[in-house]
Amino acid sequence: MSKLYDYILDDNGLMIKLRMDNEFDESEYEKIKNALLEIIPEWKRTGKVDVEDFSGFLDLIQFLAGGSRFWSEEVALRVEDAELELMDIIHDNFKL
Secondary structure, X not given: OOHHHHHHHOOOOHHHHHHHHOOOOHHHHHHHHHHHHHHHHHHHHHOOOOHHHHXXXXXXXXXXXXXXXXXXXXXXXXXXXXXXXXXXXXXXHHOO
């Protein structure tokens, strides 16, 4: 498994903290973002995206875009910003 996949689905990671504690963990988000930025050159070089990476990233984007009525306004806004930032990274790197 890749770091990206592991960081997204980690038992103490961003998604779990959002689900269980309604908390946006900046350090966990930075790990995910940095892992994404590290793996993109390989995806571009090989022309392939690992199935686990794709599945984990898709789960994360769906989760972030879905929101939650339990989050504070501050957390909800940060989640929205994070989702948009991750999508911008993909779009900018793949000229989408």
